Amino acid sequence: MTLKRLFIQHLRNLDSIDISPSEQVNLIFGENGSGKTSILEAINVLGVGRSFRSHKHKPLINHQQDSFTVFGKVSAEGTEIPVGINRQANGTATFKANGALVPSAAALASYLPIQVINSDTFQLLEGSPKVRRQFMDWLVFHVEPGFFQVWKDAQRCLKHRNSLLRRDRMDRFELATWDKELAQYSEQIHAYRQVCMTKFFETFYSLIQEFIAIEGIELTYYCGWDQNKDYASILADSAEKDRRQGFTQIGSHRADLRIAVKGFPAAEVLSRGQQKLLVCALKIAQGYVFSRLTERRCIYLIDDLPAELDEQHRYLLVRWLDSMGTQTFVTGVEQQILIDAWRQLPGTEIKLFHVEQGKIQAVINSR
Ligand SMILES: Nc1ncnc2c1ncn2[C@@H]1O[C@H](COP(=O)(O)OP(=O)(O)OP(=O)(O)O)[C@@H](O)[C@H]1O
Ligand SMILES: [Mg+2]
Incomplete structure (x- = not known):
């Protein structure tokens, strides 16, 4: 393009x-x-x-x-x-x-x-998980045509569930209905992200060796909940806690791309220069994967x-x-x-x- x-x-x-x-x-x-x-x-x-x-x-x-x-x-x-x-x-x-x-x-x-590289790109390391979620979702959005609709559906469910949690009288039956739908969309979002991130990691690791001499860089995709458990049952178990907080605390809306060096968050151990190189490598790797998967x-x-x-x-x-x-x-x-x-x-x-x-x-x- x-x-x-x-x-x-x-x-x-x-x-x-x-x-x-x-x-x-x-x-x-x-x-x-x-x-x-x-x-x-x-x-x-x-x-x-x-x-x-x-x-x-x-x-x-x-x-x-x-x-x-x-x-x-x-x-x-x-x-x-x-x-x-x-x-x-x-x-x-x-x-x-x-x-x-x-x-x-x-x-x-x-x-x-479009991929942007500027001084804000550091937010990928220093910023909140939201920045890294957006980074992941850029790729998923551009390579998986079905992703955006599912993402929008999940957002809609989340909004309904959160407003229900804040009501004085919460209807348990209604909550279960939203939980069921939200769980379904969240699992789909997770599946899309996981496939894309697996491909992204392969490319990133091969590029990084050429670009920067930093040992022990490790990327991990976190789906937003304990993957050993079923998300629907996590939602049901956390209903009371969520109600006290007034919002849904666990889910694909909390996913993250964890970037570590020898087990420590990259932002805490890398020099400013090394951080610059790392974020450039992340941005370039996305472009590569995008080209490979879409031929665009x-x-x-x-x-x-x-x-x-x-x-x-x-x-x-x-x-x-x-x-x-x-x-x-x-x-x-x-x-x-x-x-x-x-x-x-x-x-x-x-x-x-x-x-x-x-x-x-x-x-x-x-x-
Ligand atoms: N809404 C606006 N209307 C008119 N001028 C604006 C508006 N917003 C910003 N500017 C001005 O536009 C100019 C161009 O800004 P820009 O950030 O693109 O410059 P730049 O060439 O990238 O500069 P630098 O080398 O410092 O990064 C600035 O002088 C800025 O004050
Ligand atoms: Mg400028």
Whole structure:
């Protein structure tokens, strides 16, 4: 999958941008505050409906305007699919794909699978299980077409069960009905995640050896409950406790991807540099597995590459991206540092873009 055209209007400081990116590497450089991250943000908006910086939509709209638009042409399996999104300050949003309105951002997500590497990526190690669940579910969502519906059904059951738990008079019969349904969906979610994670772990372990010299990295998938027990009976047993807490404490909504080094959480033992490399390896491994399982490719957005990785590891990351053949958008302040990262791959098609005060210009690549 590649983005063949990108049009952005009134998003943050970007006024009106219209570019034809390279299907391989796009290097975006410019001073601090020029609008580089905003361009990546716009691509992310096109892929998943929202920014990677904030869940709020309003801050994305240019202060002088009352809506923003991002439009792109996605090339996939020989066809070109137009996708677009418009968000108004009053909260209205319009999503379009292939000439028709689509109901939600989730419906757009399958057109443009995106991986982001930026300073927030560390949250994978330091953040709450929710961050890692989202990381796992990105892969499951993109490779298992049935997953999203089951996930939505489980969320619905969970909401009903939680509201029932909070009622003064809880109807035991009603609770048993929701438990039964929730157990069924949770087991399905677990099955989807387990299959995907098994494939992900294989790829990750083989990549990691090449990338970082850290011994004893171990990934474990935790399904959200004691797997030696039947989830339906766990739910029944924990009803009283859940009632006191006012919510369902155990289940697939508590799943996690545990990342440890010699038995300790990675965030507690690895240096900052090692953590950076590890999260890059996790992100790259996902792209690999996604390609292997779907024969499609995701797009990588890498914000401020020089700030995130030293020279040696930039080469390594670049080699990986290259071997995957993904379309990549990379930002940085200095043009030359970005170009140099691809020095060892002279055959790659690189397009250079200079951003200045919200305007973009394609620059002749003189490497
Ligand atoms: N809603 C908005 N309307 C107008 N300008 C905005 C809005 N939100 C943010 N900005 C401004 O847009 C500019 C571009 O921000 P962006 O984060 O894209 O810069 P950048 O090139 O990535 O900078 P850096 O190198 O520091 O990361 C900033 O000056 C920011 O203050
Ligand atoms: Mg930035």
